[in-house]
Amino acid sequence: MTDDLTARLTGALDALEDRERATRADATELAALHRDVRRRRVTRTAQHASVAAVTVVAVATAGWFGLQRTHVEPVVTPSPSRTTTTTPTPPPTPSPTPTPSATPVTAPTPVTVPGMPPMFALDDAVLASVGPGWAVGLYTNGYGDPFVVDGRLLPTALVVAAPTGELYLGRVREDGAWLEPVRWDGSSSVVVEHLSAQDTARYVVDLRTGDLTPDGRGLPADAWFLAEAPDGGEVWSLSDSASATSDWWVVPPTGAARQVATGSTGFVHEARLSPDGARLALGERGGAGGAVVVELASGRTVPGGPVPDGQACRPAGWADATHVLLLCADDGAALDPPRPDQRPRLVRQDVTGRSATVVVRELAGDTAAPSHVHPVGDGRLVAALAPVTADGERCADDDVVELRADGSTTPLDRRRVAPDAPVGIGHVLTGYVQVTEGVSCGGDEAPAALVVVDLVGGGSWALPAGDGPEARYPVASAVVPRR
Numbered sequence: 001m002t003d004d005l006t007a008r009l010t011g012a013l014d015a016l017e018d019r020e021r022a023t024r025a026d027a028t029e030l031a032a033l034h035r036d037v038r039r040r041r042v043t044r045t046a047q048h049a050s051v052a053a054v055t056v057v058a059v060a061t062a063g064w065f066g067l068q069r070t071h072v073e074p075v076v077t078p079s080p081s082r083t084t085t086t087t088p089t090p091p092p093t094p095s096p097t098p099t100p101s102a103t104p105v106t107a108p109t110p111v112t113v114p115g116m117p118p119m120f121a122l123d124d125a126v127l128a129s130v131g132p133g134w135a136v137g138l139y140t141n142g143y144g145d146p147f148v149v150d151g152r153l154l155p156t157a158l159v160v161a162a163p164t165g166e167l168y169l170g171r172v173r174e175d176g177a178w179l180e181p182v183r184w185d186g187s188s189s190v191v192v193e194h195l196s197a198q199d200t201a202r203y204v205v206d207l208r209t210g211d212l213t214p215d216g217r218g219l220p221a222d223a224w225f226l227a228e229a230p231d232g233g234e235v236w237s238l239s240d241s242a243s244a245t246s247d248w249w250v251v252p253p254t255g256a257a258r259q260v261a262t263g264s265t266g267f268v269h270e271a272r273l274s275p276d277g278a279r280l281a282l283g284e285r286g287g288a289g290g291a292v293v294v295e296l297a298s299g300r301t302v303p304g305g306p307v308p309d310g311q312a313c314r315p316a317g318w319a320d321a322t323h324v325l326l327l328c329a330d331d332g333a334a335l336d337p338p339r340p341d342q343r344p345r346l347v348r349q350d351v352t353g354r355s356a357t358v359v360v361r362e363l364a365g366d367t368a369a370p371s372h373v374h375p376v377g378d379g380r381l382v383a384a385l386a387p388v389t390a391d392g393e394r395c396a397d398d399d400v401v402e403l404r405a406d407g408s409t410t411p412l413d414r415r416r417v418a419p420d421a422p423v424g425i426g427h428v429l430t431g432y433v434q435v436t437e438g439v440s441c442g443g444d445e446a447p448a449a450l451v452v453v454d455l456v457g458g459g460s461w462a463l464p465a466g467d468g469p470e471a472r473y474p475v476a477s478a479v480v481p482r483r
Contacts, residue, residue, distance in 0.1 A: 111169045113157070115141060115470030122160055122168040122207060130186040130480060133432060135161045135452050136170070136207070137463040137477035138180055141470060157472070158190065158207060161463045163454070171210030179205055179212070181478035182225045183234060190478065191215070191234070193225045200224055202236070202251070217257040219249055228481070229277030230430065235296070239268060246271075248280065250296055261299030265292065270314060275375040276321040279351065283314045290326040291315040293351045305349050306357045313347060317373025319381065324349045325360070325373050340364045340388055346407045361407025363388060370403050374428040376455050382412060382433050384425050400425055400435045415460040418448035429481040431456035438465075438473075450474045456482070 108120035116139065120126075140156045156177060158170035173179065179192040194203045194212070199222040204215045223236040232253040239246040246268040248260040270283035281291040290313030293302040307313045313326035326347040329338030338344040344363040350356075363369045370383035381403040400423055401409040418437045426434035433455060438448035453460040465473035 108166065108168070113169065113172070115468050115472045116157070116159075116169070116466040117167060117464050119159065119167040119169045122170050126160070126168050127186075127188055127207070129162075130160070132480050132482045133163045133452065133454055133457075134184075134186060135434075135450070135463065135477045135479045136181050136184050136190050137161060137450055137474040138178070139463075139466075139472040139474055140176075140178070141472040158205065159463060159474070160207065161452070161461060161477075163452075163459065163461050165461050167463065170207040173210060177212070179203070180225075180476040183228050183232070184478040184480055185232070186480040217251050217255070219251065219257045220247075223249060226271055227273035228427070228429065228478075229273065230275070231277060232483070233277070235273055235277075235280070237268070237271065246282075248294065248296070260294065260296050262294055262301055265294060265301060272315055272317055272324075274318050274321050278321065281315045281318065281324045281351070290328065290347070290349060291324045291351075293324070302351060305351070305353060307347060307349070308345060308357075308359060311343070311345070316346070316371050317381075317383065318375055319348055319373070320375055320379075322350060322352050324351055325370075327369060327371060338369075338388075344369055344388060346370060360405075363407075368398055368409075370401070370407070370409065372425045373403060374425070374433070376428065376433060377431055380455065382425070382428065382455070383409070384423070385409065399423060400433065412453060413458075413460075414453045415451055415462055417451065417462050417464055421448050426450065426476070427478060429479050431482050432479045434477060434479065447473045447475060450477050452477075452479055 108126070109123075111119045111121050113119065137159050138156060139159055141154055154176050155172050155174045156179065157172045158179065158181070160168040160170060162168070178195040179190075180195060181190050182193050183191040188207045189204050190207060192203050192205050194201050201214065201221065202216050202219055202223070202225070204213045205211070206213075219236055220238050223238045226235045226237050228234055229250075234251040236249045236251060236257070237246055238249070244266065246265050248262060248265075249257045250260060251257045265282060268282045272281045273279075274281070278296060280294045280296065282294060283291065290304045290307045292304055294300070295302070304313075307326065308328055310331055311328045312331045313328035316325045316327045319325050326349055327338070328345045328347050329342040341364075345359050346361045346363060346369070348358045348360050366388060368385040368387050371386050373381055373383040376382055383401055383403040385398045385401055387398050400412050400414075402412055403409055412433070412435075414435060416437070421438040423438075424436045426436050428434070431454065433453045435451045435453060436447055436449075437451060447465060449462040449464045451460050451462045463474040463477060465471060
């Protein structure tokens, strides 16, 4: 999902600007918007954030990482005698032992498709062996809506990846349909977000036949998938640039979609689902605090709490079900991430108000700032590392790491298909993290691989890109979660 503001996203942005001259972002906001849309298209969702939350990342609208203005009481700051650590360069990781959840499939039939990596046929025996950690990914060789080159539709394909490394080909879509997997239970049916030039919609696709069935459950037209909840439900959103508002919808595992009774929040540029699926942390344009919290069951909206004096903050993710991590910098900064001279900080805020806001780490002496933080169980956190540079420019992240309680980081042990490529976090589920390698910054590059990392059983496996003049590459995937 990237990247050079594809035909669809460019058109959407132009239409947005035409409709909201009175509410349009300033030049700084638009620069951040363009940077984030470019990287989001490859790493999205969550989206942008799933559970527990989204990849990624995943945001309901084109993301905006402008820092929110606020003036509140001081917060608790740790002792000045801090030490900063530099994240070491991780050594190449050998291919891991497959996780026990991968059941071997006997006598697979090889399939050859030009521009695709080596694959096998997807049959009933393969589907019967699917378990936690298996992934289904969308492969394409172009961006845009529709995906046309010289008047020819570019085919897309859904591919199933086993934790043992084998790839199995689902149906190729000669019509070039962009079917972004958002949830998969391991059966032949996959919930997808169907993106077209007109709108987005929720569908179910059959991996064996390719049949595409509308399954909107009452969602409004053009709603965007945000995150998968721990119970197998989904959170979707709909933002209206004309009214500068955002609405939220919950799709349960069965039954009709339910609109969250918030009466609309402000126009949201960033949203994170809590690891228990109960709350959203929102970054509102013009909001008063670091994160506005919406309780999905009741629709109750809680304003952002106190942040460091003289600073503004945006949500970086959840530390646990009741604490949000904020990236803060001097008030007025709107860079992503902020520059070292803007006193960047990682701050933990209790959304229940029962404990004080705490500065977890001063980031001015570090080379990177954590963002897109996701809890993955047992108190562990994963995060993308955004380089802290003097010019504040950033398109993609340097690495995906484990984040410690003190804000320091350690490299995530994973397979590296393209070790030097910029990366992004995709879907994050219980015990699984998806890493996109090869996030394009200029729009001409293609993802090298989607890598699924098992943080519980160990090991990682990839959906690699193909090669040759008709090369296709993975741009989105969903993983069968642990329940």
